[in-house]
Amino acid sequence: MDFTRRETLALTGAAALTFVLPFRANAAVDDAIANFTGGAAVGDAGVELTAPEIAENGNTVPISVSAPGATAIMILAAGNPTPGVATFNFGPLAASQSASTRMRLAGTQDVIAIAKLADGSFARSSKTVKVTIGGCGG
């Protein structure tokens, strides 16, 4: 079976699309981000998200976020049935705008952190976590 160059390109393109589409189709994530930022533009610098590259157990994935000077940080799991994870609001006595917790991940996916910085702008950071056993039961 011979493929011409054109056919090969078309096939690879189609295959790539099938992988990319499920993530793009997740409108709930975009909605959650828009709710948090109020539609403002989101920059890249200013928030750091620490998560393991490979998590064996999706039921407890340790993560930590820090964003110096931020007033709030929202964490989203793009591939979970409900993408919201937690929102940290820092008060005047918070010594550093950082926190750690443990979260559930349904499968291999991107974890996103969005920080609201002191000047009202927003920063975003994301990290892909590979999950061996999903954390949603069933």
Next chain:
Amino acid sequence: MASGVKPRVKVPKSASAGEAIVIKTLISHPMESGQRKDSSGNPIPRSIINRFTCEFNGQSVIDITMEPAISTNPYFEFEATVPEAGDFAFTWYDDDGSVYNDTQSIAV
């Protein structure tokens, strides 16, 4: 609803004024996500703690809103500034309306 809920908080006994201390909190809670099904296939209703706050002498340190994606026995670690001697008040708000409290005092 949720039985056997027990908050555990780790705060240093003393600190110098203005020092940043690390606080670790853990509360035993099933954090039922609402996604799981029981043996007969019926979904188990959601039952989580949806909010956690930490205050020092009435001033807010951190206020966390939680979603079902937070693990069983929610654990948090964060840093707080201690301007004077006083009490840290920790409050967890359950979906069923229960409120769990813990306080820890710190000397300067």
